[in-house]
Amino acid sequence: MSTPPVENVASPPAKGEESKFPWVALLALATAAFVGILTEALPAGMLPEMSASLAVSESAMGQALTVYAIASAVTAIPLFALTATWRRKPLLLGAIAVIALSNLVTAISPDYLLTMVFRFLGGVAAGLIWALLVEYARRLAPPHLQGRAIAVTMGGVPLALSLGIPVGTFLSGIFDWRTTFLLVTLLGVVLLAWVLASVPDHRGRRGTAQASVMRAFTSPGVIAxxxxxxxxxxAHNILYTYIATFLIEYDMGGSISLVLLIFGIASMVSILVVGAQVDRRLRMLTIASTVLFAVGTTLLAVFAESGPLVLLAAALWGLGWGGITTLMQTAVTDAGGDAAQALLVTTWNGFMAAGGAVGGILLEVFGPRSFPWSVLLLLVPVLIVVVVGRRHAFPAQRPGMAP
Incomplete structure (x- = not known):
């Protein structure tokens, strides 16, 4: 198996420290992931209130999510190249500060255009955070625990989706949407202090960042x-974005919150399982995640009239989705090194933004019943690529792990 060496300019752990797991620092990084995703998706639960306050349509206000995702996608690689030699901790602190500023301006802005400009800036900062988090997690943990460190760090993503957004929506109902964004701003300020106190600094990378990204792209397994x-x-965002529309089609509009709650709980279970096993079972877990998502989607396609089976489908979907961030972050870094993270951020956010657009086309042309079938069509080649990519992309044994 041929994989490029992972850049690691940090000092190796001192003797006797290999078994220590840096929980405090990793949880600070997980909170950064939580804040980044929460900032991105929070408007989804408050579109009517935000659109009324800023005097625009709900569809126009919905672009607050799209512009954030696109900003992360299109700026990740250029920012990775520009900041390659910078110290990592000031860079991370600066990105968190920009996201906090984006939320503050969103909370107080009376103007739609101003809000969208700072949403874009928040997305740029989030793209930089995604490129930094896995690199940081790998540097903080000993080699045999790097997969677990990535799992802890990226655990903030499903937590934001499963708990943060519903709680934010609930708070906006008690107070208002602007107060909710102010609370997220406060969380960002607390996070700045946490990172400042607990996360160590590291040097940037040596060499040419552009060459590193190109070398990562052409490394065996990265494209797969x-x-x-x-x-x-x-596939996930086609279904997740329009899950309410899909459920209403089958007269299950009253179960939307329950379906999303079960999905969120299952996602957290997935994160825990993947985090405990990813270092030794990355390939098996990736195949299992894909199969679980496909089985859940099949239930939605065939048995959507059955309430209990829909709830089972949501649980299987969550089990298949929750750990995928950790699995893909680990796989792409194993195959292409830290530079591959910028490629993953661009791909992830670009297709996350595309999910809403593709789902909208499917809705207009074929109706909501087409969603699960479309997802299945996407998951079939995913499973094939994972099964075939056993040498470089999804090996049975990760590089550097003892058999």
Whole structure:
């Protein structure tokens, strides 16, 4: 198996420290992931209130999510190249500060255009955070625990989706949407202090960042991993973005919150399982995640009239989705090194944004019943690529792990 060496300019752990797991620092990084995703998706639960306040249509206000995702996608690689030699901690602190500023301006802005400009800036900062988090997690943990460190760090993503957004929507109902964004701003300020106190600094990378990204792109296995990311994220976002529309089609509009709650709980279970096993079972877990998502989607396609089976489908979907961030981050870094993270961020956010657009086309042309069938069409090639990519992309044994 041929994989490029992972850049690691940090000092190796001192003797006797290999077994220590840096929980405090990793949880700070997980909170950064939580804040980044929460900032991106929070408007989804408050579109009517935000659109009324800023005097625009709900569809126009919905672009607050799209512009954030696109900003992360199109700026990740250029920012990775520009900041390659910079110290990592000031860079991370600066990105968190920009996201906090984006939320503050969103909370107080009376103007739609101003809001969208700062949403874009927030997305740029989030793209930089995604490129930094896995690199940081790998540097903080000993080699045999790097997969677990990535799992802890990326655990903030499903937590934001499963708990943060519903709680934010609930708070906006008690107070208002502007107060909710102010609370997220406060969380960002607390996070700045946490990172400042607990996360160590590291040097940037040596060499040419552009060459590193190109070398990562051409490394064996990277393209296969990026394909899986693209198809998996597109499939998930087609269904997740329009799950309410799909359920209403089958007279289950009253069960939307329950379906999303079960999906969120299952996602957290997936994160825990993947985090405990990813270092030794990345290939098996990726195949299992894809199969679980496909089985859940099949239930939605065939048995959507049955309430209990829909709830089972949501649980299987969550089990298949929750750990995929950790699996793909680990796989792409194993195959292409830290530079591959910028490629993953671009792919992930680009196809996340595409999910809403593709889903909208499917809705207009074929109706909501087409969603699960479309997802299945995307998951079939995903499973094929994972099974075939056993040498470089999804090996049975990760590089550097003892058999």
């Amino acid at each position: 991993v990026l394909f899986v990311v693209a198809a998996y994220v597109l």
